[in-house]
Amino acid sequence: MPEETSHIPPAAAAFPPVSRREVLQATAGAVALAALPGGAADSAAAAEAGAAAGHSLRITVNGHAHELAIDPRQSILDVLRERLNLTGTKKGCNQGACGACTILLNGQRVNACLTLAAMHDGAEITTIEGVAQGEALHPLQAAFIEHDGFQCGYCTGGQIMSGLGCIAEGHAGSPAEIKAWMSGNICRCGAYPGIVAAIAQANKAVRS
Numbered sequence: 001m002p003e004e005t006s007h008i009p010p011a012a013a014a015f016p017p018v019s020r021r022e023v024l025q026a027t028a029g030a031v032a033l034a035a036l037p038g039g040a041a042d043s044a045a046a047a048e049a050g051a052a053a054g055h056s057l058r059i060t061v062n063g064h065a066h067e068l069a070i071d072p073r074q075s076i077l078d079v080l081r082e083r084l085n086l087t088g089t090k091k092g093c094n095q096g097a098c099g100a101c102t103i104l105l106n107g108q109r110v111n112a113c114l115t116l117a118a119m120h121d122g123a124e125i126t127t128i129e130g131v132a133q134g135e136a137l138h139p140l141q142a143a144f145i146e147h148d149g150f151q152c153g154y155c156t157g158g159q160i161m162s163g164l165g166c167i168a169e170g171h172a173g174s175p176a177e178i179k180a181w182m183s184g185n186i187c188r189c190g191a192y193p194g195i196v197a198a199i200a201q202a203n204k205a206v207r208s
């Protein structure tokens with residue numbers, strides 16, 4: 001019988017033994033942190049820990065370059081909201097199910113809540129704050145207003161960012177196609193007819 005190979009990396013195997021009490025204490029601390037409302041691991045405590053850890057992140061957001069010391073566990077959503085005060089990108093579910101946090105990352109639409117900031121050093125990010133040109137709305141923003149593509153507005157930033165991605169990908173050729181490729185963006189107010197109409201109109205405007 002060949003000897004079984006250990007899957008523990010040598011460096012980890014060399015760590016000093018940890019007692020059961022220490023493991024339970026550490027786990028209880030982690031669970032308490034995760035259970036705090038609003039995802040406390042994302043906020044001030046995480047930022048402080050990140051600064052202490054000294055993980056450096058360089059990103060360009062809406063054309064502005066930033067260099068930040070972050071916690072390597074922080075999502076791009078939390079870096080945008082907590083560190084850069086760009087709160088137009090919303091935290092709905094914080095688990096990839098609603099699309100309220102959609103941004104463009106190097107031109108691709110992504111859920112910012114599921115994207116670790118530390119993995120995207122050097123990235124170019126566009127958020128809803130960077131879509132208009134000064135006072136001039138992007139055609140998609142104007143179309144959302146024209147077609148009543150929102151009610152409470154909580155999902156709207158994510159819908160617009162995702163709509164921009166949908167148009168850029170060439171997935172906005174018909175209402176059915178728009179519905180399919182926007183299915184990751186939930187609107188609790190049910191403004192879907194206006195959202196689809198707005199994306200269809202902006203698609204024509206952008207391509208004409």
Ligand code: FES
Binds near residue numbers: 091093098112114
């Ligand atoms: S907050 Fe990211 S998908 Fe819901």
Ligand code: FES
Binds near residue numbers: 154155186191
């Ligand atoms: S406008 Fe209210 S959730 Fe979409």
